[in-house]
Amino acid sequence: MINLNELTKHYGATIAVNKLCLHAAAGEIYGFIGPNGAGKTTTIRLMGGILAPTSGNIIIGGMDIAQNPIAVKKLIGFVPDRPFLYEKLTGMEFLRFSADLYEVNTAEFSPKAEQLLHQFALRDWADEIIEAYSHGMKQRLIIASALLHDPKILIIDEPMVGLDPAAVRMVKDIFKELAQKQTTIFISTHTLSIAEDLCHRIGVIHKGTLLAEGSVDELKHIAKLGEARLEEVFLTIIKENAFL
Numbered sequence: 001m002i003n004l005n006e007l008t009k010h011y012g013a014t015i016a017v018n019k020l021c022l023h024a025a026a027g028e029i030y031g032f033i034g035p036n037g038a039g040k041t042t043t044i045r046l047m048g049g050i051l052a053p054t055s056g057n058i059i060i061g062g063m064d065i066a067q068n069p070i071a072v073k074k075l076i077g078f079v080p081d082r083p084f085l086y087e088k089l090t091g092m093e094f095l096r097f098s099a100d101l102y103e104v105n106t107a108e109f110s111p112k113a114e115q116l117l118h119q120f121a122l123r124d125w126a127d128e129i130i131e132a133y134s135h136g137m138k139q140r141l142i143i144a145s146a147l148l149h150d151p152k153i154l155i156i157d158e159p160m161v162g163l164d165p166a167a168v169r170m171v172k173d174i175f176k177e178l179a180q181k182q183t184t185i186f187i188s189t190h191t192l193s194i195a196e197d198l199c200h201r202i203g204v205i206h207k208g209t210l211l212a213e214g215s216v217d218e219l220k221h222i223a224k225l226g227e228a229r230l231e232e233v234f235l236t237i238i239k240e241n242a243f244l
Helices: 040-047 069-075 091-101 106-119 135-146 165-180 192-198 216-223 230-240
Strands: 002-011 014-024 029-033 055-060 076-079 153-157 184-188 201-206 209-214
Touching: 002 040, 014 040, 014 201, 014 209, 029 040, 029 165, 029 192, 040 055, 040 153, 040 184, 069 076, 076 135, 091 106, 091 135, 106 135, 135 153, 135 165, 165 184, 165 192, 192 230, 201 216, 201 230, 209 216, 209 230, 216 230
Parallel strands: 029 184, 029 201, 076 153, 153 184
Antiparallel strands: 002 014, 002 055, 201 209
């Protein structure tokens, strides 16, 4: 469902993403991890069509995003690292606004919105203005809004930021359920314990270059750390490539 081919992004003399090649299949939860400044958010923005690549291409759902930007974006639920909310709207009004952007049928909106508000434990707050929400509630609302049009692919940057442990468990369970229904989920995160618990495969990026990719067990094999946690595996892979 997602194929990045030789994806490259320059900012002047700085190479933010360097000939990145990866794929994520239908129903796969793909984790994307790396230090600050590694190129994670730039990659996410390229995949969401917010930035244009310097070279290479992005194929989503069999379509090149450069050639079919609108059709591709209809397939995607996109949550950036710094999402914007109209805080004078109520939660339900914001979902209506989001649904209109995705051309969700009016008859389908109400049951879908009710389902998502219940699923994300926001039903009691549906008619409250968003500025009264906690940070975690706002994050849950943003994720819910990205699912209104039943996207085949969810691309999300730091989904668990600001969530308490109960909300983290809730969102993880929702992602696992979506994956079982063949939704592809691409997650960039600094929370390695979440990546370890949730993701089928993980890519490690550093200075714009993909250093390693595979399941947690495969990454342990690459790092020659059979029983280590992902944190130690990650730090070992980064250290061994510090010359980049």
